[in-house]
Amino acid sequence: MKKHNFYAGPSILSQYTIKNTADAVINFADMGLSLLEISHRSKEFQAVMDEAQQLVKELLEVPEGYSVLFLGGGASLQFCMIPFNLLKKKAAYLDTGTWAHNAIKEARIFGDVDVVGSSEADGYTYIPKFEVPDDVDYFHYTSNNTIYGTEMRYDPDVKVPMVADMSSDIFSRPVDVAKYDAIYAGAQKNLAPAGVTIIIVKDEALGHVDRVIPTMLDYRTHVKKGSMFNTPPVLPIFSALQTLRLYKEMGGVKVLEKLDLDKAGKLYEAIDSSRMFTGTVTNPADRSIMNVCFVMKPEYKELEPEFIKFAGERGIVGIKGHRSVGGFRASLYNALPMESVDALVEAMADFQKKH
Secondary structure, eight states, X not given: OOOEEOOSSSOOOOHHHHHHHHHHHHSSTTSSSOTTXXXXXXXXXXXXXXXXXXXXXXXXXXXXXXXXXEEXXXXXXXXXXXXXXXXXXXXXXXXXXXXXXXXXXXXXXXSEEEEEEEOGGGTTOSOOOOOOOTTSSOEEEESEETTTTEEOOSOOOOSSOEEEEOTTTTTSSOOOGGGEEEEEEESTTTTSXXXXXXXXXXXXXXXXXXXXXXXXXXXXXHHHTTTOSSOOOHHHHHHHHHHHHHHHHHTOHHHHHHXXXXXXXXXXXXXXXXXXXXXXXXXXXXXXXXXEEEEEOGGGGGGHHHHHHHHHTTTEESOBOOTTTOSXXXXXXXXXOHHHHHHHHHHHHHHHXXX
């Protein structure tokens, strides 16, 4: 049975990425060796790193003066690396969900944090209004909130440098990178297996804090060494390169955005027209096109476990909502085909007919 993979992360990868990675695990670059056992300083792997960094710059139109890093530790490590390197006195943060909340907690270790908006009191069901003061070192926001299904699909206009956690929607829309001091993204949504994180950092933003930064937590260490200060996570970087090549071949980020909008539009239309299902995001403008969160209306609430089983019998996996919110979550990352959205919409309609 064909599987329709809606997991929120680690999530679906393209068959192109999976096959090429599997082949390289057996025989990398015709070396007669596995990708898992070669030196990261070999010319063959250096070529992988160089091309991956260049394709990130090309696809996101990164201007001069920025470095692209591939580091371990996940996006959660960036919650502390960002303020370690960039927070001098005070930063502004927008609280839109669990991961934004965790980033705020880490930043408070290094300086004052002005939470300029929060939707926590309402279960993070919308993007709050916010105003960023001019006297902060940077403004940090989480562009897509996987647990709650909200997303900011634009680059805010503020008078200070910005930092964004784009872990779950990077490469799903064009980004004006010049507005940012740093953008970071864990790979396990739209790029590669877990284990590597992309950081796009403005070179001239570094080196301005008074504190001593441990070597491994200093972005300058990794900029200087081209992400090769220590052994990088070679397999997910190789997988990321395959995905980046595919994105370029498909036509780039604008093409991906159109495909993502079409998938999300079809699923939201099915939810909005249903007598059984309803969305959880209160403002349609805040709806994520990466993570569609929905529940059953109160009169059908007890049928939620039955629907998950019903969908599973059709090969639809990963639609159970996060344990903190319940309901359903369908993650529509770039690698997910429209065929899978059609399968979910059909399952919803057939289940509704049964009841």
